[in-house]
Amino acid sequence: MRISELSRRSEVPIATIKYYLREGLLPPGRSVTATQAEYDETHLRRLRLVRALIGVRGLSVSETKAVLGAVAAHRAERHQVLGLVMGARPVDEAAEPAPGPGAAEVDALIAELGWEVSEHAPARGVLGETLESLRSLGEPVDRESLLRYAELAGRIAEVDLDRIAGTVDPLEQAERALVLTVMMEPVLLSLRRLAQENESAKRNA
Amino acid sequence: MRISELSRRSEVPIATIKYYLREGLLPPGRSVTATQAEYDETHLRRLRLVRALIGVRGLSVSETKAVLGAVAAHRAERHQVLGLVMGARPVDEAAEPAPGPGAAEVDALIAELGWEVSEHAPARGVLGETLESLRSLGEPVDRESLLRYAELAGRIAEVDLDRIAGTVDPLEQAERALVLTVMMEPVLLSLRRLAQENESAKRNA
Numbered sequence A, B: 001m002r003i004s005e006l007s008r009r010s011e012v013p014i015a016t017i018k019y020y021l022r023e024g025l026l027p028p029g030r031s032v033t034a035t036q037a038e039y040d041e042t043h044l045r046r047l048r049l050v051r052a053l054i055g056v057r058g059l060s061v062s063e064t065k066a067v068l069g070a071v072a073a074h075r076a077e078r079h080q081v082l083g084l085v086m087g088a089r090p091v092d093e094a095a096e097p098a099p100g101p102g103a104a105e106v107d108a109l110i111a112e113l114g115w116e117v118s119e120h121a122p123a124r125g126v127l128g129e130t131l132e133s134l135r136s137l138g139e140p141v142d143r144e145s146l147l148r149y150a151e152l153a154g155r156i157a158e159v160d161l162d163r164i165a166g167t168v169d170p171l172e173q174a175e176r177a178l179v180l181t182v183m184m185e186p187v188l189l190s191l192r193r194l195a196q197e198n199e200s201a202k203r204n205a
Helices: A003-010 A014-023 A041-056 A061-073 A078-086 A103-113 A122-136 A143-164 A170-203 B003-010 B014-023 B041-056 B061-073 B078-086 B103-113 B122-136 B143-164 B170-203
Strands: none
Touching: A003 A014, A003 A041, A014 A041, A041 A061, A041 A078, A041 A170, A061 A078, A078 A170, A078 B170, A103 A122, A103 A143, A122 B170, A143 A170, A143 B143, A143 B170, A170 B078, A170 B122, A170 B143, A170 B170, B003 B014, B003 B041, B014 B041, B041 B061, B041 B078, B041 B170, B061 B078, B078 B170, B103 B122, B103 B143, B143 B170
16 A cells, blocks of 8 residues: 555554654555555554554653564564563563562562562552552551452453454554553543442442 | 641641631631630541542532532432542532433443443543544444443442441541542552453463
8 A cells, every 4th residue: 555545544644654664663665666665554553553652652752663673573472562562571671670669569469469470560660659659648458458459450351351362463462452451441440430339329228 | 626736637738728717618616715726526537528629539629619518418328428529429410411422332331230320420421432432443342341341340349338338427438438449540550450461471371
């Protein structure tokens, strides 16, 4: 397809596609004339992934380039690709994770659950910090509640992974996982609010 | 207690407490001299609720006043107080809810679940809009997945309600419910990210 069709199908403006080509985020098309190139489905998929990394994860162009480079090196390993795109795995494996507030509690929880999670997963930091904030507000999360929440999060993750299980291409799967993970957050939080109201009605009936 | 102690225990500056007193968000203390008043535990609790409505729910001073007025009228009904503080129930019951995008799908889901949820619950709007956005991105949420997510949200709400079940005073309970609901959101979302990584590792082992 021509760049105009690539733009139409991806909903990315032609000028932006040209910018990504110059920056090496998108491999060049196959030249047909001195001024025209042909693009294919792999360009479209790569473009969707670039848009998700920049638009959904909020990465810069150079960070996106680093993630794409790391993804290319692990292309055959589906779980590694997912982790890199989702941000759970660092592009530079040699970087030491810096333990923030609550890190010991998070380590203990993950060990108790027996979960296999990268040392670098950013969600560790968010979890530790929020647990610390709740403690300082006088509302610590007791161990039993935390384990119940974690078990339910595990079951939500099963639904999440089931939804992308049919996607064959690892890059496309990673892009869908990223979009679905982030876009489903308001769905899950609003279902929780509605469920709370229903649960409160039941208990006070 | 004096205003200085009320300020220390609530962590609200004295000037802010005086502003809330002038605006009627906080009932006056018992005058002991021409320039001094005594405050008690009910002031402390009310102050915490005001801070949660303004700081956590982001209400204006006049909106907070309206919520407190409606709460006072339903003081004995625990579920009503919770709904008013959480924003699930409108202060003005006569206001017609305006159906936004996805409202029909949300209505159908809530009917299928048999959930008892106010027509005015703002979470309905968030849910409907996000389901519509996902559809327009080419990633509609299939009915089976949505029902599985809703069932899990229901179980999360049970944990949430269990945590505040021991709180006797309805106003204090509503304030805790508001703080816990909002503050737990990053905990739940980061647990989901960690669980996804673990689930992906399991499936690709």
